[in-house]
Amino acid sequence: xxxxxxxxxxxxxxxxxxxxxxxxxxxxxxxxxxxxxxxxxxxxxxxxxxxxxxxxxxxxxxxxxxxxxxxxxxxxxxxxxxxxxxxxxxxxxxxxxxxxxxxxxxxxxxxxxxxxxxxxxxxxxxxxxxxxxxxxxxxxxxxxxxxxxxxxx
Numbered sequence: 155x156x157x158x159x160x161x162x163x164x165x166x167x168x169x170x171x172x173x174x175x176x177x178x179x180x181x182x183x184x185x186x187x188x189x190x191x192x193x194x195x196x197x198x199x200x201x202x203x204x205x206x207x208x209x210x211x212x213x214x215x216x217x218x219x220x221x222x223x224x225x226x227x228x229x230x231x232x233x234x235x236x237x238x239x240x241x242x243x244x245x246x247x248x249x250x251x252x253x254x255x256x257x258x259x260x261x262x263x264x265x266x267x268x269x270x271x272x273x274x275x276x277x278x279x280x281x282x283x284x285x286x287x288x289x290x291x292x293x294x295x296x297x298x299x300x301x302x303x304x305x306x307x
Contacts, residue, residue, distance in 0.1 A: 229265035236269065237276055245277045245289035245298070253293045266294035274301020 277286035283306035290299040
């Protein structure tokens with residue numbers, strides 16, 4: 155009888171521990187990735203509001219959810235906040251907050267001029283043209299001043 159020098163492989167051999175771990179990972183890893191991705195998406199604040207609190211999708215039950223939610227654009231929310239603030243504070247403080255909001259959220263920069271102009275017009279109604287003009291400064295170019303001028307002239 156002659157023996158072969160080529161190693162024979164067993165038919166029932168499935169591989170060692172590394173192969174079993176690899177198969178387990180191949181089955182478990184996609185499930186873990188899908189679940190973690192789903193959880194991450196539910197934790198992202200998709201509204202665009204600068205809220206510091208995050209609400210997970212699992213935190214909202216269908217009974218608590220409003221029937222119809224009206225989502226407002228961030229620039230509209232900011233303008234309304236600043237208009238309310240203008241009732242309580244001087245235009246200089248409000249312009250500072252506008253600049254801070256634009257610096258903190260650059261996507262608002264394209265709306266800065268229209269917001270500053272609206273603030274200028276409102277400042278004239280509240281303070282009168284001469285006093286409102288005294289608060290003018292180069293926030294969003296000269297939009298506040300042009301709002302004052304438009305309301306006065």
